[in-house]
Amino acid sequence: MTEVAFHFNAPDKLAYACRLLRKALVRQTRAVVTGPDALLGRLDQQLWTFSQLDFVPHCQAGSPPRVLDASPVVLAPDPLQAPVHPVLVNLGDLVPAGFERFERLIEVVSGDAEDRALARERWRHYAARGYAIVRHDLDLQR
Numbered sequence: 001m002t003e004v005a006f007h008f009n010a011p012d013k014l015a016y017a018c019r020l021l022r023k024a025l026v027r028q029t030r031a032v033v034t035g036p037d038a039l040l041g042r043l044d045q046q047l048w049t050f051s052q053l054d055f056v057p058h059c060q061a062g063s064p065p066r067v068l069d070a071s072p073v074v075l076a077p078d079p080l081q082a083p084v085h086p087v088l089v090n091l092g093d094l095v096p097a098g099f100e101r102f103e104r105l106i107e108v109v110s111g112d113a114e115d116r117a118l119a120r121e122r123w124r125h126y127a128a129r130g131y132a133i134v135r136h137d138l139d140l141q142r
Contacts, residue, residue, distance in 0.1 A: 001100075001130075001131065001132075002099060002100050002102055002103065002104065002105050002131065003103065003104045003105070003132070003134070004104075004105045004107070004126045004131045004132070004133045004134070005104065005105070005106050005107070005133070005134040005135075005136060006106075006107045006109060006119060006123060006133060006134070006135050006136065007020075007106060007107065007108050007109065007136045007138055008109045008111075008116070008119070008135065008136065008137050008138060008139070009109070009110070009111045009137055009138045009139040010108050010109060010110050010111075010138055011110070011111065011138075012110075013039075013091055013108050013109075013110050013115075014039070014042055014043050014046050014091075015046070015050065016108055016138070017033065017043055017046075017089060017091060017108055018043070018046050018047055018050040018051075018056065019050075020089065020106065020108070021033070021047070021056045021058075021073050021089070022051070022054050022056050024072070024073070024087060025056055025057075025072055025073070028072075029072075029085075029086055029087055030072045030073070030074075030085035030086060030087070031072070031073050031074075031085055031086070031087040031088070031089055032061075032073075032074045032075075032076050032079055032082045032083070032084075032085050032087070032088050032089070032102070033073065033074070033075050033076070033088075033089045033091060034076050034077065034078070034079045034082075034088065034089070034090050034091065034092055034096045035077070035090065035091030035092040036077065036091075036092055036093075037077050039091055039092070040075045040076075040077060040091075043075060043091070044058070044060075044075060047073070056072075056073055057070070057071050057072055057073065058071055058072075058073035058074065058075060059071040059073075059074060059075070060074070060075050060076075061074055061075065061076035061077070061078070061081045061082040062081070068083055072085075078097060079096050079097060079098050079099065079101075079102075080097050080098040084101050084102060085102065086102065086103045086104060087102060087103065087104045087105075087106060088102040088104070088105045088106070089105075089106045089108060090105060090106070090107050090108065090122075091108055093115075093118045094118075094122070095122050095125050095126075107119060107122060111139075
């Protein structure tokens with residue numbers, strides 16, 4: 001069964017996602033990131049610029065197979081169109097289609113009231129289906 005974790009109170013979802021993906025890369029863990037196209041486009045830009053010393057190799061889900069094979073991070077508006085990697089990171093508002101194909105699902109949630117309300121709906125969805133949920137309050141880690 002997929003391990004579900006919510007990372008609450010991210011001051012900047014994209015900056016947090018960049019750091020999370022860098023950490024996954026260091027641990028040699030491959031990940032798929034899902035969310036709206038526009039948000040993934042901004043994440044693509046930030047992955048190139050968030051750190052002068054680090055680069056997180058990534059590609060789009062529609063990339064050629066050799067690029068997908070070489071990229072530890074895949075950006076996919078529809079995770080069903082992406083290769084199955086151990087981790088799925090959700091930056092979107094809805095429960096990602098096919099999340100149960102992944103070993104881990106990480107929901108990144110900002111402090112915004114609407115984002116938190118939508119996250120509560122996703123939480124209820126997972127809990128109603130018997131998923132054990134881990135909660136990480138990023139406010140407590142600062």
